[in-house]
Amino acid sequence: MVGFEDLRSFMDALEKEGELKKVEKEVDPKYEIAAVLDELDKKGGPAVLFKNVKGYKTSVVGNICGTRKRIGKALGVEYDKVTFKYMEALEKPVPYRVVGSGPVKENVFNSGFDVLELLPVLTHSEGDVGPYVTMGVLIYRDPETKAKGASIQRIQVKGNNRLVVFPATRPLIDYVGNAEKMDVPMEVAITVGYEPAFLLAACAEVPVGFDKLTLVGSLKGKELNVVKCETLDLEVPTNCEFVLEGELLPKVREDEGPVGEAWGYYTTSKSPVINIKTITCRENPIYQATTFTSMETYNLIAIPLEAALFKAIQRHVPTVKNVHIDSTWFHAFISIEKKREGDSRTALLIALESPFIKHAVVVDEDVDIYSLRDVWWAIDTRFQGDKDLLVVSGMPSMNIDPSCGELTAKVGVDATKTLAEQEKFRRIKVARKVKLEEYLS
Incomplete structure (x- = not known):
């Protein structure tokens, strides 16, 4: 089985099976879209595309990974075989291919932009301080060892080109520490808008230095095409919807939160700052989002954990x-x-x-x-x-x-x-x- 090229082809397949619905009425990215996604999540509902987002020309899609059935479809297996497919992929990584360009380069913004003017980032809970990117895959490189990393982290958008990221997992925690020890900024690319194989690869439990992008090919059954960033020494998938290129600043911390997190309570932190230098995106890009407490969030974290537990018990x-x-x-x-x-x-x-x-x-x-x-x-x-x-x-x-x-x-x-x-x-x-x-x- 050969997997889907991108988020759009996967959405088309879901729509044909009644697993994706479209919302034509105007919806507000502040609270309203998250409320709809929350209700869909409680009912085990389909993925949904919001075509008319207040203040934006960009559509928003959510609940893509809300069920094991949909994740299984992306990987070409039944819902109860997803974890085994994941374990098989870990054993057989597929090198990716660097190409000259791709759809994510169709639009390039190098200056004078405001992240919140280009991306309809959602504000979720009534106690949240502001909008958060919840389906952004960070791709980064350790400035000391040059090892690559990728992971999904919560990212607060403070306005203009300034973001605050909460580094919750390794190796990002260690790489940030190395950058601060060297007192140098760390290059970070935030990719938004991809099908489940890429999202699952980003959540993998792998040794430090393992390039998670090689898992995408093994999960999809074909090599992943990547392209160099405009301003960074990093590669990103050619078919993702958005890429935010920036630098994580050493020894700079700002208040992050309060925000309602995945365990159902509010949290705050002092977290590193990312300055975005360039944004690239597809023509008519689709912004992908999830709510913190959704089954979509739990599925993406649970499947790699299931694989690790299975091997430990076995x-x-x-x-x-x-x-x-x-x-x-x-x-x-x-x-x-x-x-x-x-x-x-x-x-x-x-x-x-x-x-x-x-x-x-x-x-x-x-x-x-x-x-x-x-x-x-x-x-x-x-x-x-x-x-x-x-x-x-x-x-x-x-x-x-x-x-x-x-x-x-x-x-x-x-x-x-x-x-x-x-x-x-x-x-x-x-x-x-x-x-x-x-x-x-």
Whole structure:
């Protein structure tokens, strides 16, 4: 399977299947678009293209990665095989190809621009200080080692050409530190508007120095075309919608936030400043956005985490079948074929070692870990709290969890069958498979 060329071709495919809807009425990028996206997210709705954005000629698209089904379509697999496709891609990176130009160079703005005049950046929650770029992939280079990096970070737009970025993940944290140690600016390109393969690659858990752009080709099934930036020694995808080229200033911090973040609470920080020098974009560009608390946000973070957890568990429980991070980053559902009574507890302990996982449930392979109903059924009928509950105290906590201090308690639930009583736990099985379209008009 060869993946989609760009965001636009993926949107066309979604529209043909009823997975993308268009909004013709005028919508406001301050609060209103985010409110619509939030309602769509709650209902598991389609991707949506806002064609008439107040004050802009640019359209806004959101909820592209809102379901595993849509992500699976982008990767050419079913929803429950996305994590395995991702793990396969990690093992077989595909070098990208540098070309002379591309659609993202169709318009070039070198001076006299205001970011907020060109990009309809959304303001999301009622307590937010202002507009935030939420689907911008930062591409950067360590000024000391010259190693490349890419990641999605939250970016506050302060106006004119000034942005503030919260560096939440490595290696960006380390690269910023190296730039400040050397007292030199760090080149940064912020790309906006691409299909799921590029977004997933940016969220990958990989060793420092690994070029994440090589994952895009392995996820898509064809090499990625990239082009040199106008003012930076960095390459960006030729088919993205926008590129903001700039420099992250050393030892300069400004107030960032308050902003409602992915865990559902407001946060603030003192964060580095980026000065944008040049903006390039496609003709009639499409601005891509998401809300902080959406399934789209969780999916992009969960899938790389699932891959890492699966590999960690597999080293000790070879019969692990699948791992799913549900709804928020804190919950892991693990499917295993239990060969020994200790397998389920081993899987739980390994999962709970992850700083992201606060609660883990292990089930047998006959339970659908993508169905909360099925997981709860397993807990209701195969779990006893006095012997199958694991509580681990004094574990390092995530600073995004307001219920704990420096340390947290983690919980594991063993909802697997006992090996000695397999027959007692044999599930009811429907006698025939049918196609509903043959019965319902």
